[in-house]
Amino acid sequence: MSDRQSPDEDFEEVLRYLKETRGFDFTGYKRTSLMRRVHHRMSQVGIESHADYIDRLQVDPDEFNALFNTILINVTGFFRDREAWDCLRDDVVSAMLAERGPDEPIRVWSAGCASGEEAYTLAMVLAEVLGPERFRRQVKIYATDVDGEALAHARQAVYTERELEGVPPELVTTYFEPHQGRYAFRKDLRRTVIFGRNDLVQDAPISRIDLLVCRNTLMYFNQETQARILGRFHFALTPRGVLFLGKAEMLLAHGRLFDPIDLKRRLFRKANGSGGGVPNFVTHAFAQDRRIDVGGLDRLREHAFAGGPVAQAVINSEDVLVLANQQAEALFGLSGQDVGRPLRDLDLSYRPVELRGHVEQVRNERRPLRVKEVSWQRPGGELLWLEVDLNPLFGNPLSGQDSAIIGISIVFHDVTATRRLFDDLEFANQQLETAYEELQSTNEELETTNEELQSTVEELETTNEELQSTNEELETMNEELQSTNDELQTINDTLRDRTRELDQVNDFLESILTSLRAGVIVLDPGMRVIAWNRGAEELWGVRRDEAVGEHLLNLDIGLPLAELRPVVRQALGDASFLTEVKVGAINRKGRDVVVRVVCSSLRSNAGEPNGAILVMEQSG
Incomplete structure (x- = not known):
């Protein structure tokens, strides 16, 4: 035999790989349609072998999304099969509201919601019947799908005009707002719809659901998987919960978990107190009778009732206890001896809740009753929260309300954990409301900031135009x-040449001053020293850098400057002034000497006095 796997085994290997790597279990889907879609995707990428396609999935993570989009064909729309939706609104929703008070919550589940059209259709139907205010207060819609x-x-709740073709114009006006060329569902109602991922094959169902909508989704699964999913739907629904299926799905009478409300429009109600096998909701492709004879049903029903997961008791038309399961016996201290006793003689009649009045109400109104928020402190135990369902049992179930009531089933649901969770959620919701108000305030601030930024952008655009003009002017400049x-470069070259000439002249003058043995001091008009030659340094012991810039009269030298001051002032005021004086002085060695001083005026090119020159020479 060849080791090579058959084509079917290769295909199953692909399904196993998807389940192990991404958690998607497609083994419950119909093989024919599933293989057709996978092969269609393989042909799009040019792959023929399943093994090669697994290799492609390993190296290209984006291929998973393309494959899932091909398998999970999300064909949906607003108000698909309009007659069925009208029937749901007029017959089912109206009856559901009649059984509830104005503040009781209504929980709805849209299973396989795809891109949301079905969930928002539910929101519009319920809002039309309830009114927007009551809808926001009471309704919570859970919309789930496996396609992320x-x-x-x-x-996003945003749809194109073409996608809204199935919505009546008046509902579009009421429930949608224009948004960037498309239409967005109203934000205040959008918050009642909660979207989340849920795999009907693997994940646990949402509980305590009053209306469950799953249209044209079961048709993709095989018969065994459909039966398992519908068993979960039965668990999810409240005692009088309603199931709304698509017209491609129908109910086979293999059990009594669901009763038809309108078979043509695929509306069913959960059958209370059902004890039969798992019902089969299947598509037309599986509509075939597979009945077999089952023996020992009475004994099986007895054990099933006794081992039920919730406490349950049954009284007959005489208000006598006829049945109590193990949970009821353990919770309320009942025993086999209590069976056959009147309800009024049992503690159960008033603990944990006064039952006799509710029993009488069910018998008079001939419809189920739910008693909520029942708190009960068990003797020596913890505080429990219960919900009590009282359901009339009719003698002929097929005749419904026209039949006599032969008893009443009393079911006690322990909702303690749910109540604690609800309290926690209430606290969390208060925090979320506070955060939402803060976000709302922040959003208003952002809108204001956005307007200011828009004005700033406009101003910047205007400034940009001005800068553009300025830039052109600057280019010209x-x-x-x-x-x-x-031109300046030319002038700079000329100045450089003149500076060079001046440096040469300065060097020449410096050499002259240095060559003179006599001391030479040159003063500016303010009597500040501007030249001090080496002869002056030798005569008075003051260096040039110490003398230049100082006032003549501030110099500490042996020359009697006070006597020379009148002479210097005459030289500063008269351009032709020239005189010679002899004065006694003390040279740098501290010896008394006689110094001959020649003082003349320093003339400018215009012939004006511009300073004074002192030539000093020590006399023999």
Whole structure:
């Protein structure tokens, strides 16, 4: 035999790989349609072998999304099969509201919601019947799917005009707002719809559901998987909960877990007190009778009732206890001896809740009754919260309300954990409301900031235009400056040549002053020293850098400057002044000497006095 796997085994290997790596279990889907879609995707990427396609999935993570989009064909729309939705609104929702008070919550589950059209259709139907205010207060819609991309699209709640073709114009006006060329579902009602991922095959169902909508989703699964999913739906629904299926799905009478409300429009109600096998909701492809004879049903029903997961008791038309399961016996201290006793003689009649009045109400109104928020402190135990369901049992179930009531089933649901969770959620909800108000305030501030930014952008655009003009002017000026720079460069070259000449002249004058043995001091008009030669340094012992810039009269030298002051002042005021004086002085060695001082005026080119020159020479 060849080791090579058959084509079917290769295909199953692909399904196992998807389950192990991404958690998607497609083994419950119909093989024919599933293989057709996988092969369609393989042909799109040019792959023929299942093994090669697994290799492609391993190296290209984006291929998973493309494959899932091909398998999970999200064909949906607003108000699909309009007659069925009208029947749901007029017959089912109206009856559901009649059984509830104005503040009792209504929980709805849209299973397989795809891109959200079905969930928002439910919201519009309920809002039309309840009114927007009561809808926001009472209704919570849970919308689930396995396709993450479809859920992301649904959360945005934005649809094109073509996608809204199935919505009546008046509902579009009421429930949608224009949004960037498309239409967005109203934000205040959008918050009642909660989207989340849920795999009907693997994940636990949402509980305590009053209306469960799953249209044209079961048709993709095989018969065994459909039966398992519908068993979970039965668990999820409240005692009188309603199941709304698509027209491609129907009910086979293998059990009594669901009773038809309108078979043509696929509306069913959960049958209370059902004890038969798991019902089969299947598509037309599986509509075939597979009945077999089952023996020992009475004994099986007895054990099933006794081992039920919730406490349950049954009284007959005489208000006598006829049945109590193990949970009821353990919870309320009942025993086999209590069976056959009147309800009024049992503690159960008033603990944990007064039952006789509720029993009488069920018998008179001939419909189920739920007693909520029942708190009961068990003797020596913890505080429990219960919900009590009282359901009339009719003698002929097929005749419904026209039949005599032969008893009443009393079921006690322990909702302690749910109540604690609800309290925690209430606290969390208060925190979320506070956070929402803060976000709302922040959003208003952001809108104001956005308007200011818009104004700033407009101003910047205007400024940009002005800067553009300024830039053009600057370019023109730059050309002019370039021309001026060329001229300055020429001038700079000329000045450099003149500076070089001046340096040479200065060097020449410096050499003259240095060559003179006599001391030479040159003063500016303010009598500050501007030249001090080496002869002056030798005569008075003061260096040039110490003397230059100082006032003549502030110098500490042996020359009697006070006597020379009148002479210097005459030289500063008269351009032709020239005189010679002899004065006694003390040279740098501290010896008394006689110094001959020649003082003349320093003339400018214009012949004006511009300073004074002192030539000093020590006399023999």
